[in-house]
Amino acid sequence: MQVHPYLFFDGRCEEAIAFYHQSFGAELLFKTTFDDMPAEQMQQEDCASAYDFPPDKIMHAQLKVGDSEIMMSDGNMAATEQQHSGFAISLATDDVDEGKSWFDNLAAGGNVTMPWQETFWAQGFGMLTDKFGIPWMINVTKPAE
16 A cells, blocks of 8 residues: 655646755656546536636646655645645655755745754754645654664
């Protein structure tokens, strides 16, 4: 079994894909826009009939992040603004410099909630919310003694 976070970006998914590629090397595996959906399928979909999806916005995308994947979409851009809460995405590495770089890159334009620092469990750890409102934890585990 695999678990993949599915994130919604309220019309900023293309920007998020580029940001995550630059921030920690995420690789785009797949991307489809609402315009790619066949017209007859769009008319049959209950959810699609209630919204006017901009054709160039992303219906679904998949990013490879290390050995994992994140799925994402522009989502329902007609919905009222919602905060992402109740979760954080955690990135882990054995390399302190790499972890610090990920932290700094993701923090650009965002909000640091726990500054990068050594802890009793980690060579480096920090928490932040990125400029898209996605919460992240970056961890560099201490080697076992």
